[in-house]
Amino acid sequence: MDWLTARVISKRDETPRVRSIVFDCPMWKGHMAGQHVDIRLTAEDGYQAQRSYSIASSPEDDHLILTIERLQDGEVSPYLFDELAPGDELEMRGPIGRHFAWTPETVGPLMMIAGGSGVVPFRAMLRHRRANHVVTPARLVYSARTIRDVIYREELDDIEGPEGTEVVLVLTRAQPDGWKGFDRRIDAEILSEVTWAPGDKPKTYVCGPTAFVETVANCLVDLGHEPESIKTERFGPTG
Amino acid sequence: MAIISRGFIGRRPEVDPSRLPPGQYVAHDFPVLSAGPTPRISLDKWRFEMTGLIDAPRSWSWDEFNALPSETVTLDIHCVTKWSKLDTTWTGVSVDTLLEGVVTEATHIMASSYGGYTTNLPLADVMGGRAWVATAYDKQLLHPEHGGPARLLVPHLYFWKSAKWVRGIELLAQDQRGFWERNGYHDYGDPWREQRYWGD
Structure with missing residues (x-):
């Protein structure tokens, strides 16, 4: 599965510890509700870290949205929460996880x-x-x-x-x-x-x-x- | 060419980096991942079965299984969700022991679990001292959340291949996809080649 480039459009506060990040990801091929993505950050010396985040946006929404909780001892979430700014780019791949997905055809409440x-x-x-x-x-x-x-x-x-x-x-x-x-x-x-x-x-x-x-x-x-x-x-x- | 995240420092692993496959980080706790509720398995009814392309199917009760020669091994495990845990200690029966004397033309296996989970592996990957059916973690009986009473342990592949609550191995003439493998995850799952998903 290829890594895609995603650019931050905006960020918004959801709670004191949680922010949503709105991305533009032109190569994104769509997802099912309930799936997640992997994101990969690269430091200036080439060191990389990856994490998975659930997708907060619906397949119909114009943009891909991730909602990130800032974990106190986290390696990646504090960067996403504090530092990542509109216009910044990062690598993303997905969608991942077809098991925890819901489609309108699903039978039952x-x-x-x-x-x-x-x-x-x-x-x-x-x-x-x-x-x-x-x-x-x-x-x-x-x-x-x-x-x-x-x-x-x-x-x-x-x-x-x-x-x-x-x-x-x-x-x-x-x-x-x-x-x-x-x-x-x-x-x-x-x-x-x-x-x-x-x-x-x-x-x-x-x-x-x-x-x-x-x-x-x-x-x-x-x-x-x-x-x-x-x-x-x-x-x-x-x- | 990777995108540099200005101001991202990250946390360099405090272990020999050669022990950490690409994209992994060291976890100090033991995260739990499973697709559904933890199954309830009574030891009176527990069995481990070897079926499929085999001259004579084999089956062990809990007591019979625990009478088999066991090994205690310390090794690193790598979960596809990015955490790795180093120097974990497990006790179990080598799959070589379970396969001893088996005549088969099988090339692959399907491990299946109480609760319905399945995962596929090449037969060669569970032979040669590279796979166990583990019943203890850190010298304690394996906790149900982590796959007890028994789980497959194949540490050289991503940890979803180490099926929790394992109930048997079916010997197959060709590869078939298991649960996560049908749901977008790689058929083989080598962490060192970062084979996480379809197409990796």
């Missing part, structure tokens, strides 16, 4: 469960779904520490409602005054309340840190969901 920046591929799925006027129900359950840590907050507010899309926020560390939603880490009880019954044959996607994905996937199997109906994407603390 779409259940998305995100921890932290695990919400990124689901933004692509939600936008793709809306662009294709898909009417099977979709539900995003999204666990973040605080309301300030919710990525795409306005867009998620906006996307809720039409075409049977629901967004359920779970705020684990602090909640705004008057918060009526879930206020603890996702557990079996929350999942039994917010997921469809196994008999409804949902297609479930879980993305987030390893411990989050393990917990959620195990609880879903306990609740009677077929392991084959659950797709997982995990990321570790390195990066």
